[in-house]
Amino acid sequence: DIQMTQSPSSLSASVGDRVTITCQASQDINIHLNWYQQKPGKAPKLLIYAAFSLQSGVPSRFSGSGSGTDFTFTINNLQPEDIATYYCQQYVNFITFGQGTRLEIK
Amino acid sequence: EVQMVESGGGLVQPGGSLRLSCVVSGFTFNNYWMSWVRQPPGKGLEWVANIKQDGGEKNYVGSVRGRFTISRDNAKNSLYLQMNNLRPEDTAVYYCAGSAVWGQGTLVTVSS
Numbered sequence: 627d628i629q630m631t632q633s634p635s636s637l638s639a640s641v642g643d644r645v646t647i648t649c650q651a652s653q654d655i656n657i658h659l660n661w662y663q664q665k666p667g668k669a670p671k672l673l674i675y676a677a678f679s680l681q682s683g684v685p686s687r688f689s690g691s692g693s694g695t696d697f698t699f700t701i702n703n704l705q706p707e708d709i710a711t712y713y714c715q716q717y718v719n720f721i722t723f724g725q726g727t728r729l730e731i732k
Numbered sequence: 733e734v735q736m737v738e739s740g741g742g743l744v745q746p747g748g749s750l751r752l753s754c755v756v757s758g759f760t761f762n763n764y765w766m767s768w769v770r771q772p773p774g775k776g777l778e779w780v781a782n783i784k785q786d787g788g789e790k791n792y793v794g795s796v797r798g799r800f801t802i803s804r805d806n807a808k809n810s811l812y813l814q815m816n817n818l819r820p821e822d823t824a825v826y827y828c829a830g831s832a833v834w835g836q837g838t839l840v841t842v843s844s
Binding site: 627662664668669670671672675681713715720721722723724725726 | 767769776777778779782791793794827832834835836837
């Protein structure tokens with residue numbers, strides 16, 4: 627099974643900051659990686675698919691990069707409504723999620 | 733508008749069974765692999781099972797293999813999860829998901 631190691635598990639940043647989350651796969655997954663945002667009591671929402679493609683309707687301050695085993699998710703100009711937990715997900719070999727990153731606003 | 737509506741959750745005793753359903757609208761259901769994903773209270777997401785467009789291929793996470801069965805009815809735009817021999821660690825919100833679309837989830841609680 628492919629393991630996804632996501633870090634950090636939590637972080638606190640200020641409005642306007644740039645925030646970066648990383649995800650490492652236990653084996654090569656090419657670009658078969660998604661990033662989700664989940665707000666309390668809500669279903670996850672797809673933000674980035676295939677490592678770097680922005681889902682329709684998602685603000686351009688969200689971006690993704692990487693391939694193979696190392697991936698990065700970035701929020702530029704952090705906004706208060708970005709408070710959420712973020713997950714990476716691989717889908718090359720069944721499906722595995724990272725452990726999640728809880729984002730708080732300072 | 734795309735909608736996925738899950739139902740069938742509830743409280744069940746250990747060893748019991750439940751059948752979850754997910755009805756899809758506004759979405760070309762038979763074009764997509766469909767999945768069940770669960771989230772225990774206060775914890776992260778765990779993929780449970782998925783099924784190919786024609787139902788000919790099914791995959792499960794190891795912890796549910798042999799106890800859970802995923803199925804679909806493309807004529808009814810519906811996805812199902814039959815859960816048998818339930819354990820307390822199966823307690824979670826269960827989501828159906830396909831492509832970028834997720835349902836709102838249904839809570840399954842396994843407790844005596």
